[in-house]
Amino acid sequence: MAKAGASTRKENFASTKRHVTSYDVAQHAGVSQSAVSRCFKPGASVSKKMRARVMAAVEELGYTPNAIARGLITRRSNMVAVIVSNLNFYPEVVSELSARFTERGVHVLLFTLDHESDVSRTLQQVWQYQVDGVIAAAHLSPDEIATFVERDIPLVFYNRSYEDVQVCSVSCDQIEGERALINRLVEASRHRSFAIITGPADSVVSMQRTRGALERLRECGATEVLQVSGDYGYRSGCRAVQEILDRRGDMPDAIICANDVMAFGAMDELRYRLDYDVPGDVSVVGFDGVRAAAWASFDLATVVQPVESMAEAAVSMLMDRVDNPELPPEKRLFSGVLRNGSSIRG
Amino acid sequence: MAKAGASTRKENFASTKRHVTSYDVAQHAGVSQSAVSRCFKPGASVSKKMRARVMAAVEELGYTPNAIARGLITRRSNMVAVIVSNLNFYPEVVSELSARFTERGVHVLLFTLDHESDVSRTLQQVWQYQVDGVIAAAHLSPDEIATFVERDIPLVFYNRSYEDVQVCSVSCDQIEGERALINRLVEASRHRSFAIITGPADSVVSMQRTRGALERLRECGATEVLQVSGDYGYRSGCRAVQEILDRRGDMPDAIICANDVMAFGAMDELRYRLDYDVPGDVSVVGFDGVRAAAWASFDLATVVQPVESMAEAAVSMLMDRVDNPELPPEKRLFSGVLRNGSSIRG
DNA sequence: AACAGTTTTGACTTCGAATGCAATTTATCG
DNA sequence: CGATAAATTGCATTCGAAGTCAAAACTGTT
Incomplete structure (x- = not known):
């Protein structure tokens, strides 16, 4: 220099x-x-x-x-807000989004939510900073979504979809993915009894995954499906397995986890504390396709969300609306990629 | 509302x-x-x-x-830049920093670096946004550090320390931590031969960890210490184990990894591909204390960096200098907490 | 060399909020 | 009640860059 x-x-x-x-x-x-x-x-x-x-x-x-002064007169801050809830803070997603925005000369104002209740306070902050757009990987109420429309601020949801609200979103097809996973399970071997470990009750994604699994299981003629709830964390995967054992007295043929991390907890609990063989005694599947799913310790069968494509889609969808606010809302749905792992018997 | x-x-x-x-x-x-x-x-x-x-x-x-307009006149944007290199993107750190800043009503502009070469371009962006301060969890050259002084922008390094440069930093004592880990190894059982899997060559943290290990090993009379290099990734942990095997013909008593993720790779490679027993045949230790270290599959002996304290310290150190630019540079060094895990024999 | 046509350039205003200072109102007290 | 001190309020200016428009400098043509 x-x-x-x-x-x-x-x-x-x-x-x-x-x-x-x-x-x-x-x-x-x-x-x-x-x-x-x-x-x-x-x-x-x-x-x-x-x-x-x-x-x-x-x-x-x-x-x-001085970008601040420039932003004042041009009414374009070249900043976007990325709102993620702390619980399901997927580092890949954040870093991928950040990289894509940086490519376009746009800067990321990061907001992490400890509790979903922080949303409204966070939004207050967001408005103040005159961001050009917002990516939300958190749940917003319809009222909150409405304020974006009022303020003409483009909003794109990442992996949150709203049935009756006209709003942009980029998601992975949770239901389809979960169904594929169940198909894989039933193809692989004769699984008769099942348990599902769900995510937190307020997670739409978890609900969709659970619904997809239940639907397909019923279609396949499974009658015995136990549901226990978790919170997406490793420990809750462990606890859920205990609960399954308590409630059933033994283990089902397969445990379907609403995300990978709980699946790791479940596998570890089964193998190291309860001395079950995975997949010999119990098959375990997850959802997300995080890095660790490919680790030899787990080699988890799961659905890999195409994070890169999804991030790119979210970014371009957002920036398109920033440049042209007239564009109508759009929902893009990506298919997950089935990952075969040795956590399934057969 | x-x-x-x-x-x-x-x-x-x-x-x-x-x-x-x-x-x-x-x-x-x-x-x-x-x-x-x-x-x-x-x-x-x-x-x-x-x-x-x-x-x-x-x-x-x-x-x-309008925070933009306010920032223009007050010359206080209430934004700080957080610069992290993508490779060692520790989600805990970023989310912890973000939470701490939010508490103080300060907003985080996130910059992720794909390559260390992006630094200068990133800094250009940082200057433009008139941030009040910067937290860097990435390597900056002395020249680059100097520009912060010229511009009177407070800078705090996170887990990067510079020997001869007067600059703020918050770090975990890598050398002390690594020495404690070695102590734990030698106390636990008779380990005679060792291998170290280092991080990338340009990582100061990796160098310190390696140095700490080497020093203490020598002091303990270990003569046989093989060094192979990794890149902090899981796969590089696997590869490194292969390389160790190739170079030695057999396995050492203990493998010391520059971070946890490589330790996971090493353990998996040993157990599942090479059929060694960990810790029966080989002990493995890591460094960082990531979540997965506590998972039953690994139960890794490692040094847990006190991320919360460090983040809080970095944030308050930075904000103190924002409020009072006259404060002299300061380095705060935290001790890591030894985590005993069953990845060590004995 | 004179003219129309095209670029370049500079004076001035604008964005939205904060602040020093003077004007005004209100409170305090003999 | 009047005088003075204290609290409140409004005016005008400021931050730094960008855009509007008209003036100025080029271009090429005959």
């Missing part, structure tokens, strides 16, 4: 002058402030000579345009 | 007027814009009557202060 000499000079400027503004640059280059501004606007009409002079001054003073 | 009636009214306003500004509120309440502004400033001098009138108008119009 800058050589030592230039660096020293900059330092001096910095200590005397608080912030270098476009005015300073203009003065230094002997041009108008408008000219400086234009040099930073992509398709603007600036002569070569002008651009060169300005850029020289920019270098010398170490000028950086 | 607002009843249905009010909501409808808001909607009408919204459709006629682009954004509700403090001027609109002022006019509606029959007061000056300054008054409105003051009603939103904590310790300002406003009479009860005035506040009531203003707030009524605020409610009625659905006004939200």
Whole structure:
């Protein structure tokens, strides 16, 4: 970058002058402030000579345009809010979204929710920052969704879909995925009794997965399906297995978990505390396709959500509406990819 | 919040007027814009009557202060940048930082780095957004650090320390932690031969961990220490074990991994592909204390970094310098907590 | 060289909220 | 009650960049 000499000079400027503004640059280059501004606007009409002079001054003073000031006048902050609930904080999703936005020169204001009740407070913050759009991987009430419409702020849900609300979303087909998983189970071997470990009661995703599983199981003629509830965490997977044992007296042929992490808990509990063989005695399946599903310890049969495609879709869907607010709401549904793992018997 | 009636009214306003500004509120309440502004400033001098009138108008119009405009004049954006490199994206850290900042009414602009080379581009972005401070969980060059000083932007490193640079940092004592781990190893049982799986060559943290291990091993009289390199990923843990086997012909008594995830890879490779017993034949230790370390499949002996304390420390260290830029740089070093796991023999 | 046509350029205004200062109201006390 | 101190309020300006529009500088043509 800058050589030592230039660096020293900059330092001096910095200590005397608080912030270098476009005015300073203009003065230094002997041009108008408008000219400086234009040099930073992509398709603007600036002569070569002008651009060169300005850029020289920019270098010398170490000028950086102030995005805050720019945002004020252009009414485009180039920031989007990403709202994720802390519980199901999928790092891949956040980092993938962040990367995709960065590619487009858009910056991510991250909001994590500890409790779903923080939503309204969070939204207050979101409004203040004049973000150009919002990606929500959390549950919003219809009222809250309505405020986005009122304020003309594009909103895209990630893996949350709302049946009766016209709103953008990108999701993985939970029901289809779960059905595929059940198909895999019944094809693989004669599983007769089942248990489902659900996610938290307020998780739509969990409900869909559970519903998909139940539907398909019934269609396949399974009559014996025990349901116990978990919270998506490892420990709740362990506890759920205990509960299954308590309620049934023995283990079912297969345990269907609403997510991978609970499946890990379930497998570990079965193998290490209850001394069952997975998949010999019990098959276990999950949902999500997190990294650890492919680890040899688990080699879990699950549905891999196409995180990259989904993130890309969410980002482009959002940015399309930012550029053109007239676009109608759209729901994009991706299919998950079945991952065969040795956690299924047969 | 607002009843249905009010909501409808808001909607009408919204459709006629682009954004509700403090001027609109002022006019509606029959007061000056300054008054409105003051009603939103904590310790300002406003009479009860005035506040009531203003707030009524605020409610009625659905006004939200514009943080962008505020930031422009106050020169305080109430945003901080959090820079993390994508590779070692520790979700706990990011979400913990985010929560701590949110508590203080500060917002997080998230920057993820795919390659370390993106740093300078990222910093350009950071300058533009006039963030009040930066938390970096990534490597910056001394030149880059210097620009923070020039620009008077407080910077706190998370788990990166620089020996000769005066800069704020919050870290876990990698060397001490690793030494404790080695102590645990030698106390537990007679381990004679060792292998170390390091992290990426450019990771300072990995270097420190390796150094700590080597030092303590030498002090304990270990002569046979093989070093192979990994990249912090699960697969690299697997590969590293193969490499150890190739280079030695057999397995050492203990494998010391620069992080937990590689330790998982190593354990799985040993158990499921090479048919070694862990810890019977080989002990494995990691570093970090991620969630999965406590899972029964691994029950890994490791050093748990006190993420919550560290995040809190980083946040308060940063915000202290934002409020008082004169504070001198400070390095805070936390001790990790040894986690005993059954991945160690004895 | 003079003219119309095209680029470039600069003066001025704008975005929305915060603040110093002066004007005004209210409270306090002899 | 009047005078003075104290609290409240409004006016005008400010932050930094971008856009509007008209003036100025080029271009090419005859």
